[in-house]
Amino acid sequence: MARLTALAGGAALALTVTLALVALPVAAHEHPSGITDLVTPAVVRVEAKARVDITLLDHVGDLVHVERSYDVPIGVGTGTVVSPEGAIVTLTRVVKSEQDVAVHAANRIFAEHHDVRIPADFERHSLKDDVLDRHLKQCYPPLSSRATCIIDVTTDITVFPNVSPADPKGLKADLVKAGPRPDSPAVLMTSSRVVGSVGLPTAPLADKVPEAAGAPAGVAGFLGRPGPDVPYTVEIAHLGRGGGSGETGRPFADPDKKVDEPVKLAGLADRGMRGAPVIGDKDGHVVGMLIGGGKAARMIGVREITGALTKAGIAPRRGAIDAAFEAALTRYHTKYHTEAAPGFQRVLELYPGNVVAAALLKESLAKRGGPEDLGARKAAAPADGPTPLWPFIVAAAVLFVVAALGAFVLWRRGRAAEPEPVPPPSATTQPSPAGLPLDEGASQTVVVRRSQPFAVIPRQKQAPAALGSPPEASIAYCTACGMRLGQAHRFCGYCGHPSET
Incomplete structure (x- = not known):
């Protein structure tokens, strides 16, 4: 019975897991490598x-x-907004x-x-x-x-924010x-009012600078006042060995040595990207700021940034715009464009003119319902009718039958392994000399002969109960096993010993 209960429970568990897998939502997304969209709005x-x-x-x-x-x-x-109130x-x-x-x-x-x-x-x-x-x-x-x-x-x-129109x-x-x-x-x-009612979009700050030499990063900033002809610039960079703190900073170095990155980034610094955020490749957070110029650009680490904020009495934090934008951005990068589009629209309601959200909204609307849109399947499901239940019913029936057959097999094996109970001796069964019950179901009679001296037990005579009744015959017993003998028996019916020797 215990085996039957366990097997039935296993079947129910399997059915529950099957149904849960069908209704499993999309897993949380980690931003892909090289993302800078979390920072560029700020x-x-x-x-x-x-x-x-x-x-x-x-x-x-x-x-x-x-x-x-x-x-x-x-x-x-270039500066980076680190709180909705406008800390830069x-x-x-x-x-x-x-x-x-x-x-x-x-x-x-x-x-x-x-x-x-x-x-x-x-x-x-x-x-x-x-x-x-x-x-x-x-x-x-x-x-x-x-x-x-x-x-x-x-x-x-x-300060000129990254908005459109400029x-x-x-x-x-x-x-x-x-x-x-x-x-x-x-x-x-x-010190002046910002666009919208919930402040400015902010950039997340990393916990530390990547330690590995050659770690990829992005540098984002402006080479002029933002406008239709001057969009923000994003340049790829790689962190060199050592440094990253204090006034010396950390150098840049292309691990493939195809580009002289210190000179390339120094030119961008001279043209307006001094102080530009250096964006980590792992999660898109700010790991430092671009410094230098001439022919040598370097990076000061995020610890110097947080230290300056602490001295100024300002705590960096994220706001409502950032939460809505990051949720929409997650759907966008997982190719759920049908769901990403309303998210970017919500961002534009909170912060009109967000250049990055507007560009991604346009792309999401263009891809919505297309072959690249994984959300189109989910959106098309209500038009095709509800999900049929018969596959789940059949699966449940199969699991139930398998569980029943398994329980029956286990029950049969258990019955075969259990010994048959010995019936208790009845009141009419005569005990053997050794005190064990007689085997009345034997298929063969075994004659056991013993040679013992025969003693004749004299018959007892009883007085007639009344005149005219015949005298009662005397009673004889086997001298080998003690069983009672009939008057015409020549052998004992139990042990086979001759009644007369």
């Missing part, structure tokens, strides 16, 4: 300039106050100049007002005229009580924390 163009308001106090002739305002470019580069990381050299913009403004206002030849640069110059030369030097910072200039410098940082004005941002070196991370925070 890539922005950063432009910084210094606004210098300068007043020249001309004491050479009549006292004259000359006022001028100059916009002095500080730097351009870039390089310090992009938003803070190593040169003194006050000196530049002093050179320009002196040249314009006094009509002298002074280069409009950041160097301190001298003039042949002693009076003008003294007044020029008193205009340069640091300012003193005898200064001939009053200078006020403010930094103007503008935002010509951009978003204003404030410098929250600058690094100690030009290639240290700097943290910005947008």
